[in-house]
Structures are given as C-alpha cells and as structure tokens.
Amino acid sequence: MAYQALYRKYRPDSFDGVAGQKAIVQTLINAVKQQKIAHAYLFCGPRGTGKTSIAKVFAKMLNCEHQESAPCGSCKNCLDFQNGAHPDIIEIDAASNNGVDEVRNLIEKVKYAPMEGKYKVYIIDEVHMMSTGAFNALLKTIEEPPAHVIFIFATTEPHKVLPTIISRCQRFDFHKVSVSDIVERLQYVLDQEHVQMDEEAVRMIAVLADGGMRDALSILDQCIAYAQDAITIEDINAIYGITTPAEKGLLLHNVIQNNYLEMVNQIEELNEKGIDIRRLTSDLIDLLKESLIYSLTEDEHLISSAYQDVIREQLIQIPKSRRFQMLDVLMDTFEKYRNASDVLSYFEVAMLKLLNIREEKTTAEISSTDSSADNKPKVQPVIQNQMNDLSKADRPIEKPAPEPQIPSSDLPKKENDVSRETSKQPAMSLEPRETAEKKQECLFDMEEEAQKEQSATKEEPSLMIDDTYVLRLLVGANKQERQMDDEKFRDLPDYLNELDWAKYANAIKNTEIVASGKNYIVLSAASTIEAKEINQIEQKEGFLSFTNQLLGISKKVFAIDHEQRKRVIGRFKEQMIQGKLPEPVHIEVKKEKKQKETVKTTEEKLTDLFGDEIVFMEE
Structure with a gap:
C-alpha cells in the first residue's frame, strides 16, 4: 500500500480527535442532540485549523444511524462515508467549480431526496473562489433549501464572500490551535507511529506550525523522514534553519x-x-x-x-x-x-x-551630569577669598607684640608709606565685630559688582531649548491634540506663497510634529540651525497669529533638532517605565490685542518679506 501522509492518516473521524475548537465542537454536538440543525453553515478561519475535518465529522454525525452515540463509526452510513462512497455527502471544490453552470447543475440535484442517509449534505470548500454570478445563482437555494439539504461552506477568506450569503448562514470562526493542543495531538501521533522525540522538539514543531494542526503534522512527517525513529531539537534546527x-x-x-x-x-x-x-x-x-x-x-x-x-x-x-x-x-x-x-x-x-x-x-548620562554640574552656582575666586577673610574676621584679634621703636629718620623713605600707615591705622582701632560687619558689606559689594560684570559680558541666551523643559512639554502633550494638528498641518503648503504668512510657513515647512499641547506645539527640524531660526522667530515675533490661521487656535512653537528629539524621547520612555516623569509645563498664551490694521501696499509687503536690497519696483 502506498505511503499516506500523516495529516491524511490522522484526520479525525470523530469530534474526540479534533485538536482545539472546543466551543465549535460543543455547539455542533448540542445542535444535533436538540434537533436544532441550521440549513447552512459557514466555517471560516486560518488554514489547517480543522474546518473541513469538522465539516466531514458533522456530516457523518447527521447521517449516523445511532444518534445516541453518533458518529458510531460502525453503521452502514459511517462505513460508507469512511470509504468515500456515501451518496448523500457531497464534497465540492469551489476553486474548480466556481461558475454559474456548475451552480445550476448543483441546484438541479438539490431537489432530489437523499438515497441512504437522513440529510443530503453539501460541503463546499474554498467557497470564496466562487464568482459573483455563482453566488447570486445559489442565493435563493441557500435561503430556502429543501428540508433534507444542509450546506457547509469552508473558507480562509470570509471577507470575499458576499454579505448576502453570510447573513443566511450560521457563522463559526475557527481560531489558531494553541501550542498545548498541538503538542497533545503530536504526542498521540508519535505513540501510534512508535517514534521517540524530545519534549523540547515537540514544542518546537508546535511553535513552527503557527496554530495549524495540518502544518504540524507535515513538519513531523518531514522530521521522521530525516531522523527516522529518534528526533532531537538539533534535527529540527538543521532542517528548518533555526538557532538554538x-x-x-x-x-x-x-x-x-x-x-x-x-x-x-x-x-x-x-x-x-x-x-x-x-x-x-x-x-x-x-x-x-x-x-x-x-x-x-x-x-x-x-x-x-x-x-x-x-x-x-x-x-x-x-x-x-x-x-x-x-x-x-x-x-x-x-x-x-x-x-x-x-x-x-x-x-x-x-x-x-x-x-x-x-x-x-x-552619552546622555554624561551630558546630563555635565549639565547638572554646570547648573551649580560657581563661586568667583575673589569672592571665595573674601569669604575666607570673613571667617578669619570672626576670630578674636590678637594684639601684636610691641615692636621696638625705631626713629623714623633711620628708616629709608618709600612711596606710599604714608598711605599704608593711614590705611592700617583705622583697622587697628576697630573692634572684631565691627571688622566682620565691614568685611561682609565689602563682600556684598564685590558680589554685586561681579554679577554686573557677568551680566555685562554674558552672551545672548541660547536659542535651543533645554532637554528637561522639552521633556516636561512632552508630558503635558496629548495624542488627540497631535492628531488634530497633523490633519491641519497638511494645509501648510497653501501658505508658502501668501505674503502675510510665507515667512512663518517657510520657517516650519520641513519640520515634523513631535507633540502637541493645548496651547503649544513641539516641532522637530532637520538641523540645529533650522531649529534656532524657528525659536528666534518665536522669541521676537511669535507664531500665534500664524498658528491661529493654520491650526484654528493660537499656539506657541518650540523647535528642536532630530538629535535632541531622539535623546529626549529616549529619556521619556525610560522615566515613564520607572514612573519618574516630571510635572508637565503649564503654557499660557496671552490673547493678542486687536490693533487697527494698516493696509500695506504690495511694495511694502514684498519689502518686509525679502528686504530692501532685493525688491526693486518698476512702473
């Protein structure tokens, strides 16, 4: 006898042999027991999940002569079906019989009574392959078939079946078979075939099958051909190119x-x-x-x-x-x-x-450490020295031992000796507390002068936004605002050539929305230079009027570059997992006061946009 593939050899002949689909099996069994049998069923789901097998077992059960133990497997109807010779259970492949003529031929045969069994059951596999004309020709028959006719449709693509057909059927959705159910069925087959296999290897086959029992049996068949009677995980890895x-x-x-x-x-x-x-x-x-x-x-x-x-x-x-x-x-x-x-x-x-x-x-940790170190207040060396002097001044002043009096005429005269003596004399006459207070006043004066010098030499503030501030902006943003802004951001090209809005539209035309809040929007520019230009416009003029025109609401604009975006989003994810996100930023947008609009000429608008050096007006 020719070799028979495992998935054909171990196709279930009763509901006990079906792997998974317990809810569907129980529903069909109860329908038969309670005599609540529908006239049409639709079995849909992934390949190899038991649609055709359950359809055959159900048809066999309907025509079994012993309904108490159906399907019994011993009566004439069951034996004829197992031998493929039952005249009242007809299997049709819709992939090759999908035309109107084939359906008309089927309809002509439907009206005849069953020859041996109680029902005439038509199992139409891959029903989605039928043409629209064939579906329409079958529509009336499915809706009102003879009492002895039952249709069972099976398909992997139910969306291709006409809704008018689906609405006339009881639909059963088959799901992928679980790994545990596949393992259980494979163990049964291995015992019947007297093949040894590691538990890990059996589970690997169940995983590779991806929910399909037929695929699992086909993989097992191939492994048996490769490794004979003892199969290990290494054999499966070698066959299917899987790493250990x-x-x-x-x-x-x-x-x-x-x-x-x-x-x-x-x-x-x-x-x-x-x-x-x-x-x-x-x-x-x-x-x-x-x-x-x-x-x-x-x-x-x-x-x-x-x-x-x-x-x-x-x-x-x-x-x-x-x-x-x-x-x-x-x-x-x-x-x-x-x-x-x-x-x-x-x-x-x-x-x-x-x-x-x-x-x-x-790198992010180092930069954050450096930034935190930079944020610490630095003490100027001069002020530090004064603070040391102040600590010394708190100590009680010890009077120096009297020096021998030397006539002034015997000492060499130097410049500034008089000034030094006069400057020392008052200090010697002060009490320790007064000396400390005077030095503290001197310290405050020097701190104020140092701050003035620092503010005088300080450069303009950076146009790039701090990572921590951007992180707080992301915390305060929400998905709904961003979706609304994304929809309206598509209209940005319409403003590139308008004189009133071209400057703002061109500034942000190459950006992407990172986050949107109620009163602000965070944009990502391709380079740091572009981000700085956008932030500079926001600081000097603001985008409130333009965002009101584009988005329908006035919003402040914050720009960052791609590197900062990647860095901040990484910090956001990490802190979100740790539950350490900072408080969101509260942005307030002041309503613009309505001013009397002065009507500008075309020449003035072009000059504002491009500058005096470029625009030349001619009659």
Missing part, C-alpha cells in the same frame, strides 16, 4: 559586552549555515519578551523552559529599560523585512543599533 537557545544567548551576550567583532563573525557563521534571519529575529523578540515577563513576575512557569537558563544567566543582568529599547529596534526591523531585498543587511544594522543603545545612554 545557546546561540541566541551568545548573540545577545556579544551585544551586552560590546563585542563587535565576535557578533559580526557569529552572524556570518549563522548565515553560512542557512539560518532563517526572519525566524531568528522573531526568536530574539520572543526571548527578550519572556525575559521581561520573568523580570516583572519572577515566575519561571510563565516562560519557556528552553529559555530559562539563558534568561537567568545573561538577560536578567540587562536593565529593563534597555531591553525595552532592544525590543523596539528588533520589532521595527522585523516590520521592514516585508519590503527588504536583503534581509541580512537589515539584521546586521539592527544588531549594530542594539550595540549602540548603551553608548547613547552613556
């Missing part, structure tokens, strides 16, 4: 330790072995996700047993904030694989980004 948990752990270990060379060499080795890069990326995402679950719950039962050692020994040492950032990079890369011609290059770039996360964080 140890290899994934080593790859992430190189990332953690900043081993650039070892990481690149390992990626090349995996590529030479034919590893599926898409699957590797998905596995790394799962590994990081499970490590975060373990860090947050500390429950090993919630994570895969294959990953427990890697998580405990390596990943648990990485800060949770960094693991979240690594997940963002990998998930974004996995999304880009759809349109990628060279998946390996995308993966290598993603891994380099993972290595760079730590460097960016370190």
Whole structure:
C-alpha cells in the first residue's frame, strides 16, 4: 500500500480527535442532540485549523444511524462515508467549480431526496473562489433549501464572500490551535507511529506550525523522514534553519559586552549555515519578551523552559529599560523585512543599533551630569577669598607684640608709606565685630559688582531649548491634540506663497510634529540651525497669529533638532517605565490685542518679506 501522509492518516473521524475548537465542537454536538440543525453553515478561519475535518465529522454525525452515540463509526452510513462512497455527502471544490453552470447543475440535484442517509449534505470548500454570478445563482437555494439539504461552506477568506450569503448562514470562526493542543495531538501521533522525540522538539514543531494542526503534522512527517525513529531539537534546527537557545544567548551576550567583532563573525557563521534571519529575529523578540515577563513576575512557569537558563544567566543582568529599547529596534526591523531585498543587511544594522543603545545612554548620562554640574552656582575666586577673610574676621584679634621703636629718620623713605600707615591705622582701632560687619558689606559689594560684570559680558541666551523643559512639554502633550494638528498641518503648503504668512510657513515647512499641547506645539527640524531660526522667530515675533490661521487656535512653537528629539524621547520612555516623569509645563498664551490694521501696499509687503536690497519696483 502506498505511503499516506500523516495529516491524511490522522484526520479525525470523530469530534474526540479534533485538536482545539472546543466551543465549535460543543455547539455542533448540542445542535444535533436538540434537533436544532441550521440549513447552512459557514466555517471560516486560518488554514489547517480543522474546518473541513469538522465539516466531514458533522456530516457523518447527521447521517449516523445511532444518534445516541453518533458518529458510531460502525453503521452502514459511517462505513460508507469512511470509504468515500456515501451518496448523500457531497464534497465540492469551489476553486474548480466556481461558475454559474456548475451552480445550476448543483441546484438541479438539490431537489432530489437523499438515497441512504437522513440529510443530503453539501460541503463546499474554498467557497470564496466562487464568482459573483455563482453566488447570486445559489442565493435563493441557500435561503430556502429543501428540508433534507444542509450546506457547509469552508473558507480562509470570509471577507470575499458576499454579505448576502453570510447573513443566511450560521457563522463559526475557527481560531489558531494553541501550542498545548498541538503538542497533545503530536504526542498521540508519535505513540501510534512508535517514534521517540524530545519534549523540547515537540514544542518546537508546535511553535513552527503557527496554530495549524495540518502544518504540524507535515513538519513531523518531514522530521521522521530525516531522523527516522529518534528526533532531537538539533534535527529540527538543521532542517528548518533555526538557532538554538545557546546561540541566541551568545548573540545577545556579544551585544551586552560590546563585542563587535565576535557578533559580526557569529552572524556570518549563522548565515553560512542557512539560518532563517526572519525566524531568528522573531526568536530574539520572543526571548527578550519572556525575559521581561520573568523580570516583572519572577515566575519561571510563565516562560519557556528552553529559555530559562539563558534568561537567568545573561538577560536578567540587562536593565529593563534597555531591553525595552532592544525590543523596539528588533520589532521595527522585523516590520521592514516585508519590503527588504536583503534581509541580512537589515539584521546586521539592527544588531549594530542594539550595540549602540548603551553608548547613547552613556552619552546622555554624561551630558546630563555635565549639565547638572554646570547648573551649580560657581563661586568667583575673589569672592571665595573674601569669604575666607570673613571667617578669619570672626576670630578674636590678637594684639601684636610691641615692636621696638625705631626713629623714623633711620628708616629709608618709600612711596606710599604714608598711605599704608593711614590705611592700617583705622583697622587697628576697630573692634572684631565691627571688622566682620565691614568685611561682609565689602563682600556684598564685590558680589554685586561681579554679577554686573557677568551680566555685562554674558552672551545672548541660547536659542535651543533645554532637554528637561522639552521633556516636561512632552508630558503635558496629548495624542488627540497631535492628531488634530497633523490633519491641519497638511494645509501648510497653501501658505508658502501668501505674503502675510510665507515667512512663518517657510520657517516650519520641513519640520515634523513631535507633540502637541493645548496651547503649544513641539516641532522637530532637520538641523540645529533650522531649529534656532524657528525659536528666534518665536522669541521676537511669535507664531500665534500664524498658528491661529493654520491650526484654528493660537499656539506657541518650540523647535528642536532630530538629535535632541531622539535623546529626549529616549529619556521619556525610560522615566515613564520607572514612573519618574516630571510635572508637565503649564503654557499660557496671552490673547493678542486687536490693533487697527494698516493696509500695506504690495511694495511694502514684498519689502518686509525679502528686504530692501532685493525688491526693486518698476512702473
């Protein structure tokens, strides 16, 4: 006898052999017991989830002669169906019988009574392949079929079925089979086939099947052909190009330790072995996700047993904030694989980004430390000396020992001797408290002079906004405001050529909205120069009139460059995870006073926009 594939050999012949779909199975069993059988059913869901198998078991159950134990598998109707010779259970492939003529032929046969069973059951597979004309031809028959006819439609794409057909059927949505149900069914098949397989390998097949029982049996069939009677996880990895948990752990270990060379060499080795890069990326995402679950719950039962050692020994040492950032990079890369011609290059770039996360964080920490150090008040050396003198002045003054009197005529005369003597004489006559108070007054005078000198030599304030202030702006923003501003920001090109608004529109035409609050908007410019120009216009003139014209509400404009945007958003995510976000900024926008508008001529408008040196008016 010719070899039969496992998914055909172990197709369930009763509801007990169906993996998953317990709610659907129970509903159909109850319908038969209570004699509440509909005239048309629609089974829809992913491939390999049991739609056709359940349809056949249901048809067999309807025509079984022993309704108490249906399907019994021993009566004539059950045996005829198992041999594929039952005249009243008809299977139709809609992919090859999708025309109007085939449907008309079916309608002609519907009116005839069943030959052996109680019902004539039509199982139409891939029903979405039928043409619109065929659906319309079948519409009336489905709505009012003979009492002995039951239609069961199966499809993987229910959105392609006409709504008029769906509304006349009882719809059952099949879901992907869970990993545990697939494992249970695979264990049964392995026992029947007398094949040994590791538990880890069985679970790997269930994961690879992605919710499809038929796919799981096909994978098992291929593994048996490769490894015969004893299958290990290494065999599955070799067949399907999957990395082991140890290899994934080593790859992430190189990332953690900043081993650039070892990481690149390992990626090349995996590529030479034919590893599926898409699957590797998905596995790394799962590994990081499970490590975060373990860090947050500390429950090993919630994570895969294959990953427990890697998580405990390596990943648990990485800060949770960094693991979240690594997940963002990998998930974004996995999304880009759809349109990628060279998946390996995308993966290598993603891994380099993972290595760079730590460097960016370190740089941000250093900059924040430097900024905090810069914000500390600095004491001028002169003032510090005066403070030291003040501390000395608080001490009691000891009178010096009397010096021998020397005639002044015997000493050499020098300039300023008289002034020095006169300056010393009053100090000697003061009491210690008076000396301290006088020195304190002198200190305050010198501090005031130092502040004046500092303010006189101080440069203009920086046009770039502080990271902390931008962070507080992001905290006070909300998604709804941003969505509204994004919609209205599309009208910006309409103002580029208007004389009244061209200056403001051109200033922000190459920006993106980072966040929007009730009274403000944060924009991201491509360069620092562009951001400074926008902030300069905001400081001197303001964008209130223009934002009122563009957005329908007056808002202050804050501009940052792309680097600052990336840096601040990283801090926002990290502090949000830690629950340490600062208080939002409260922005108040003063209403502009209405002034008498002076009507400007075209020449004046052009001069304001381009300058006197460019505009020349001619008659």
